[in-house]
Amino acid sequence: MRSASDSRTEENDIELPSLVQEFFERGRRAHARRVQRRRGLVGLLLTGFASAAVVFAIQKMKADEQRDVASYQWQRAEQQRKVASRQRAEALFESGRGAYDRGDLVEARAKLRAAIEGGVSSPPARRLWYQLQRDPRRWSEEMAGALYDVAI
Numbered sequence: 001m002r003s004a005s006d007s008r009t010e011e012n013d014i015e016l017p018s019l020v021q022e023f024f025e026r027g028r029r030a031h032a033r034r035v036q037r038r039r040g041l042v043g044l045l046l047t048g049f050a051s052a053a054v055v056f057a058i059q060k061m062k063a064d065e066q067r068d069v070a071s072y073q074w075q076r077a078e079q080q081r082k083v084a085s086r087q088r089a090e091a092l093f094e095s096g097r098g099a100y101d102r103g104d105l106v107e108a109r110a111k112l113r114a115a116i117e118g119g120v121s122s123p124p125a126r127r128l129w130y131q132l133q134r135d136p137r138r139w140s141e142e143m144a145g146a147l148y149d150v151a152i
Contacts, residue, residue: 089118093125108132
């Protein structure tokens with residue numbers, strides 16, 4: 001079967017005029033250019049989408065890596081905060097014991113309470129708390145001079 005661009009008609013098998021032949025040839029070339037241009041654009045779009053997919057995949061890998069590093073650093077910081085909190089509580093306990101030894105019961109109670117809230121629950125801490133609870137004094141003060149009256 002012949003196409004419309006053939007130089008002869010099917011019915012009569014006659015030669016078409018050169019102007020008609022040129023018209024058909026130009027139409028065929030224009031169609032071929034449009035098809036080629038369309039194929040090029042489709043190829044360009046596919047290449048662009050593939051490039052974008054590769055870029056996004058690389059970005060996701062880097063973001064995942066950064067998230068893992070941040071998670072590890074957060075866990076380490078959390079552990080260090082716990083250690084620091086425990087050390088602070090131990091220091092408060094030791095300071096409270098020193099205050100009790102000096103006779104400053106208010107400071108001893110406050111520091112021991114803070115130490116227990118901070119996580120110190122060792123037998124020496126419980127023993128000191130028991131001693132503070134059993135001590136009837138709530139407050140004491142050394143006076144420089146003679147004391148005659150006290151009003152509270």
